[in-house]
Amino acid sequence: MNLIVCKIQGGEFVPLKIIDSAISVIWVQRYNEAGEFELYIRATEELLQLFSVERYILREDSYSVMITENVKLITDEENGNFLTITGRSAESLLGRRVTERLYNYSDVNVETVLRGLVSYNVGANTSSDRQIDLITMGSAAGLTDTIENIQIFGVNILEQMTAIAKTYNYGFGLRLNSAINKLVFAVYVGTDRTFAQDNVPAVVFSPDYDNLCNTEYTNNRQNTCNVAYVAGEKVNNVQSIISTGVAMGINRRETFVDASGKTQAGSLSTAAYNKVLTVQGQDALSKLQDVTSFSGEILLHSNFKFGVDYFMGDKVQVSNGYGINAAAYVTEITEVEDESGYYMYPTLSNWEV
DSSP states (O other): OOEEEEEEETTEEEEEEEEOOOSEEEEEEESSSOOEEEEEEEOOHHHHHHTTSOOEEEOTTOSOOEEEEEEEEEOOTTTOOEEEEEEEEGGGGGGGOBOOSOEEEEEEEHHHHHHHHHHTTTSTTSOTTTOOTTEEEOOOOOOOOEEEEEEEOSOBHHHHHHHHHHHHTOEEEEEEETTTTEEEEEEEOOOEESTTOOSSOOOEEOGGGTSEEEEEEEEEOTTOOOEEEEEEEEETTEEEEEEEOOOOGGGOOEEEEEOTTSOOOSSOOHHHHHHHHHHHHHHHHHTSSOEEEEEEEEOTTOSSOBTTTBOTTOEEEEEOTTSOEEEEEEEEEEEEEETTEEEEEEEEEEEEO
16 A cells, blocks of 8 residues: 655645555545544654654555644664554545534435535635635535534534535545546435345345355444433523424423524524524434444455445445344545455444344
């Protein structure tokens, strides 16, 4: 795995050194949050100097870009001296910004919100001192999901985008476009490759296909709630409290949500503000549902190959030998290259049993 170490100059990547002698490299890409990497290599004064400041790590066979964040030097008279370089993917650049103004959205397109958070905080629609020249906006994917009501203020951009994207099973990324030497922001969704569709061949992981082992199925209802009382901001010692969710008697499970940080300031009517609180309650309830999970280990030499038969964000079919079936999303790809060879394995999340 050849790594190209770059610096940023004039808003572009400038190559400094190719590393092809690493002892081990771990390269992790994720669907809707920042990835990470680790480089383990014999130490030299040249490398220590090279990584003394922030560097960008590129690969010719990947659109993912990593940013160095931590450098550790260990000296050992018996075994030698080694450097461990770690960091996160380029999406972490979005985590360097917070929303410095209030956003009130009502019945707005989800993709528009995600793109707006980038454009208005690191892109052309913010002040020049907040812009990151390395980032440019890609074309919209034309996704159609909408958010009923959401209020955003004073939050980390990356954390907010990850929360929204996970809610709708969207992916986003800053992908390297070598032709323009820039990071292009895009929102995307994977392809449904389960039995529930017949547009593309299904991708199935199962012991019956000799590509899945060590499965685990669980169902947990301990923390389930179905009614939320939501408290908004306090005005003149009066606090708005609304409830959302419907259940009765023994089946009713309640929770309390503190949404006092959500403000009615500005042009929000009482009805619109109550919708904001309702969304906060619904979001809290969505995290307090029955937890049903089904996981398993995909074998390295599977008959289905990542990047050929399925891709990041795709929805695939999984089953075990007890008649339990699930659909899951490919949310992470880990590549490892060391003295033992090269390995790649996916992580499946958001199981739908």
